[in-house]
Amino acid sequence: xxxxxxxxxxxxxxxxxxxxxxxxxxxxxxxxxxxxxxxxxxxxxxxxxxxxxxxxxxxxxxxxxxxxxxxxxxxxxxxxxxxxxxxxxxxxxxxxxxxxxxxxxxxxxxxxxxxxxxxxxxxxxxxxxxxx
Ligand SMILES: [Zn+2]
Numbered sequence: 001x002x003x004x005x006x007x008x009x010x011x012x013x014x015x016x017x018x019x020x021x022x023x024x025x026x027x028x029x030x031x032x033x034x035x036x037x038x039x040x041x042x043x044x045x046x047x048x049x050x051x052x053x054x055x056x057x058x059x060x061x062x063x064x065x066x067x068x069x070x071x072x073x074x075x076x077x078x079x080x081x082x083x084x085x086x087x088x089x090x091x092x093x094x095x096x097x098x099x100x101x102x103x104x105x106x107x108x109x110x111x112x113x114x115x116x117x118x119x120x121x122x123x124x125x126x127x128x129x130x131x132x
Contacts, residue, residue: 001032001033001034001072001073001098001114001127001128001129001130002032002033002034002130002131002132003034003100003112003114003129003130003131003132004034004035004131004132005131005132007034007035007036007037008112008129008131010037011025011037011075011100011102011112012102012104012110012112014037014039014077014102015077015079015102015104015110016104016110018042018077018079019077019079019080019104019106020047020079020080021042021047021079022042022044022047022048022049022050022076022077022078022079023039023042023050023075023076023077023102024039024040024042024050024051024052024074024075024076024077025037025038025039025040025052025056025074025075025076026038026040026052026056026057026060026061026071026073026074026075027071027072027073027074027075027098027100028060028063028064028067028069028070028071028072029069029070029072030069030070030072031072034072034073034098035069037075038056038060038063040052040053040056040057040060041053041056042076048078048081048086048088049088050076052074057071071097072097072098073097073098073099073100073114074097074098074099074100075099075100075101075102076089076099076100076101076102077101077102077103077104078101078102078103078104079103079104079105080104080105081103082103082111083101083102083103083111083112083113084101084113085099085101085115085124089101089115089124090117090121090123090124093115093117093121093124094117095116095117095118095119095121096116096117097116097117098114098115098116098127099114099115099116099117099124100112100113100114100115100129101113101114101115112129113126113129114126114127114128114129115127
């Protein structure tokens with residue numbers, strides 16, 4: 001999926017701001033290209049969990065539709081953890097959406113990966129992030 005540099009930078013900034021908590025948000029665009037990211041509230045009270053506020057999700061979807069776009073995925077951060085999906089991430093993912101994970105650790109450069117749930121929901125396949 002194409003991820004513009006400016007959006008990538010925004011995801012990293014959000015992840016660093018939220019650390020040591022997890023940030024989360026909605027990815028807007030079309031199939032194959034993300035054009036913007038909308039930060040959302042993380043309703044999960046637990047560490048290493050994220051739960052996108054459904055209101056933020058609905059609002060982002062409405063705004064995306066009005067602009068002729070759609071919600072194509074979600075992002076969240078892994079503070080001090082690798083950019084690989086957890087079992088929790090697997091259990092809470094939906095097919096067809098792009099799941100971007102931003103791993104941040106203090107004093108280190110970030111890592112970013114994108115994942116797609118297999119049709120049978122058994123695991124994720126890693127995708128490719130391309131800048132433009
Ligand atoms: Zn995660």
